Amino acid sequence: MSTTALGPALARKRVLICVGSGGVGKTTVAATLALRAAVDGRDSLVCTIDPAKRLANSLGLSALGNAETQVPASALEPLGVTARASLHAMMLDMKQTWDDLITRVAPPEQRERILANRFYQSLSTALAGSQEYIAMEKVWELRRKGEYELVVLDTPPTAHALDFLDAPNRVLDFLDNEAAKWLLAPALKAGKLGLSLFNRSGYVLRALSKFTGTEMLQELSSFMLSLSGMNEGFRERARGVRALLEDASTGFVLVTSPHPERMDEAIHFSTLLKQHRMEVVALVVNRVHPLPTEAMWADAATLTPTRRAKVEETLRELQVLAEQDGRGIAQLQAACPGIPLIQVPRFGLDVHDITSLWQTGRFLLGDDTF
Amino acid sequence: MAGLLDKRLWVVSGKGGVGKSTVAAALALRSARAGRRTLVCEVNTQERISRFLEHPTAGPEVTLLEENLWAVDVRPQEAMREYGLMVLRFEALYKTVFENRLVRYFLRFIPSLQELVLLGKIMYHLQEKLPDGRWRFDTIVLDAPATGHAISFLSVPHVLVQTVPQGPMSREAQKMRDLLVDPAVTAAVLVALPEEMPVNEALELHAALKDKVHIRTHAAVLNQAIPERFTEADLEALAGHPELHRVAQANHDRASLTVLAGTKLERNLHAPVFNVPRLYLPTFGRDAIEQVMGHLEALVMGEK
Incomplete structure (x- = not known):
């Protein structure tokens, strides 16, 4: 049984949107959430933006494309579990999704003219928030088709949090x-x-x-x-996207690294989400350095002098990093009262295989804590 | 290898979260210490560099931080205004035109205009002269956006020259392109971490800068490098101490990744790689930047 806020969210929400700055592990968290939901019995889709090829491989796929692909059951074999529902994954191709949208809403005789126009290129790429908009538009489309009980969206690294929240308004404004x-x-x-x-x-x-x-x-x-x-046609969809963001069945998962330098961005993001009355289901602090335990220090003291020195040096370094992380986390919790905060430790190496995804999931859902 | 000091525009980029601003701050500080009048530019972001150096934030105006070191956060609205004033010459005319609701609306959708004025401001400072004819800034360090944004940002002049009808915009773009592609002026420094994605992004960035923007990669910086510490024998000896073994193994794995990342960067970029070891400091401020700077000595000053 899950003990964190993500348990009920995985069981009930229809859309989960992972947000945060670049390089904090959003894609991993998104993939993990969809994996857990599928294992626990909900048909899930993870829609990623730019995944490491190894992430695709870890899901038993050679690569991810703009089409939704089912993750084969064999991919889950190393975990010793079987999914009670289907797990799908896809990679969002921004340009293609914009073109599809235009093809759908533009009168046939105008299509080619629009697609070839250089201002269209600017609408689809340069307009602040357009990438964010098209990602959510895709989720809205998927949600409308209703083939999945849960869609988890991994979002593009956002330079400005407002670009994301403001995207439907900007497009409407246009x-x-x-x-x-x-x-x-x-x-x-x-x-x-x-x-x-x-x-x-x-x-x-x-x-x-x-x-x-x-x-x-x-x-x-x-x-x-x-x-x-x-x-x-366009306006109707943009309104739909905006409504989806505020819908009670939609939740945001704010992912951050514990580094104090990244905290400002996370706090800023969470404040804006709150102002826009959007629900932050959880703050996930990823890659936290655990504090070395007393037992580890005591154990180190039993080693031969050279090895002891090396191990103690390593423990001291870890201690500095853990204390740094602890300060960042305390600052984050103080700035975001009432939002559940979940810590995921930094694992030995990058999280790229299904076992590490599963391990991440155990922390996200509170099966493991540290 | 010649140092960066021979170039005037240093473009620092890499994947999000790899420490671009840290490296940019260290490079700028070293340039200033070498007696070069140095301007460090951040692009429309939450300013980090002035904070790292423990100065008040600079904001959108060029601000003196310390001897020979200036900083600016290049923001679209202010840059647009400066550019508009330069074209239109009169404040009153600018106001009538640029503060017109309709005009603002149009400007938003002109492709790449925002990037053009942001880059335009940086290029303007690059060519700015003092009354005595010397450059106002000998060195400009650009803390560029992360990979994807950096490529589209820096390719704007090329794209505009090719697509925009002849006119004032294309003329500006042409001038900027000439400076960017001049290897005597511009050099890129790519930052990565010893992990798969940051290294791959550095390689992508290198290829895109070379092919699309024609900017040469001068060097790479491998940040948060972990030096070798535990030997295979050490790890075996720790087998009876599972907790400690895990810690040692993780350290060993990261050290191996550091070696691997360094080799991969060197082979593919055909440029030198400078390791900056991971720092263990309680707070990240001036001390940290000074330490990073120490590891980048040869990059800035050239091999002794």
Whole structure:
């Protein structure tokens, strides 16, 4: 029986979103959660962004692609358990998912024009939050199809936490902006767009074109015009994505490393999630250095002098790291009252095989603690 | 090998969490100590470098931290304003244009404009001169974003030159590209940890910088390296002490990984690798940066 907050979440939530800065082990945590849920009887999918090839291998897959792939039962053999439900994994291809979305919502005669437009490239890649948006859009789509009882999403490393939470709003804003309507309205009525754009707004736009060039502005306007046909479909989906984020069946798992340097980011993220009324199921502090025990020091004292010196040096180093981690964790807990905090120790080597995933899971679910 | 001091723009990048800012801070400090007027640039982030060096944060204005060392956090809004003012020349005109709601809306969707002005500000400082004709900054250390973002950030001038219609944006981009690809000016320092993913990302980054951006990798820094300590005989002798054996084995495994990572980097990058050993200090501040700096002496100053 699980004793941590992740137990009930794995049993009841429909969507779990793992968030945190780059290099903290989000992908590992996401894969582990889906694995545990499947073993415990819920059909699960882990949707990762950029997994180590070895993670795919550890799940018995040669590589992960944009399609959902079932993890073979043989992959779980080393664990001595059988999954009571299916486990699927996929790697999200951002560009492909954007293209699929456009193909779905754009009127057929506009599709090619949109996909080929360079402003589309900017919408799908450069717009802050667009990667985050498309990841959640995928989850919304999967959730709507309803083939999985639980979808665990591993998110792209986010430079700014707000890009993530604000993504649906930004995309809606892109389509809804009144200024654009005002600007484009006469042209839309006339069914064409030309220099009318520049007559209307006079010298502001002339000055702006000094900055970007005239051609650039004309191209952008024509792109806006081609998008107008898909507004409704797009807007409906963006609203769906936003609703999904706030839904009671969705939970966030905030992953961080214990290093004090990374703490600020984790605290900032958790504050923002709270402000946006989104539920943080757990704070996972990954790769914590355990404090060497008294018994270890006593045992070291029985060794021959040279070995004793080497071992004690190593224990002293571990002690410094453990104390550093302890301060970071205390700071995090104080800054995020009421959110369950779960510690996962740093294992000997990187977590890349199914046994280490399982071991991580035992700490996440509270079967093991330290 | 020639030291980094021969170059003027030092681009530091690598996977998230490998210690890019630490390395950038150490390199900048060494450059300043060598008597070079040095500017260290962070890009729209929570500033770390000024904090590591135990100074107040610099913010979006170029700020003197200590002798010969300046810092700046290059942020889009401020950089856009500076660039806009340079193009439009008059504050009043800037306000009318750039504080117009509609214009702001348009600017957001112009591909790569944000990256262009961020990089533009850095390139501007690279060419800035003092009244006596010397460079305002001899060295600029760019604490670049992590791998994927770094590649798209640094390729912006190339992409724009190829795709944007002739105009002011493409002219700016052309100028920036010329500086970035000049091996006499620009050099990249890639940071990795002795783990699989950070090493692989450093190799990817190297390939992308070479092929897409035409920036040469000057060297790699293998951060948090673990030196060999336990021999096979030590490990055997510890067999009767399971807890201690586990600790020793983990240390031994990480030391082996360090050797492996160093070899892999050296072979694939065809560039020297500088190990910075893992530090065990209660707090991470100036002391830590000074220690890291000590391990990067040959990287900055060249082989004695």
